[in-house]
Amino acid sequence: MFSSRFMPCLECGASVDRTGTGGHECAPERRAEFQMFGLREEVAQLEAGIHRYLTTAAGRFASWLAAREVRGQI
Ligand SMILES: [Zn+2]
Structure with a gap:
């Protein structure tokens, strides 16, 4: 029941x-x-995680690489 x-x-x-x-x-x-x-908690954590990642050397490189790709390579 x-x-x-x-x-x-x-x-x-x-x-x-x-x-x-x-x-x-x-x-x-x-x-x-x-x-x-x-999902708001996960979304908030994901955002924080991305910001943290972007301050690392690997993150800076990844964002440089991504920006380069978006601009259409060389
Ligand atoms: Zn429904």
Whole structure:
């Protein structure tokens, strides 16, 4: 038995009526926002990690190389 009639959708966080017959389709915007919210810690850490990496010698070289490639080689 389920204790609640409404359950949050695991994909988008919307409250879904489990007894409904229409089914549920995630709104793409809501789904993206919900998933970004769930990942906010990882996103923040990734950004910090990239900034840290770019201060290392290897990071400086990589960003120099990338900039060179973006400009279209020699
Ligand atoms: Zn959904």
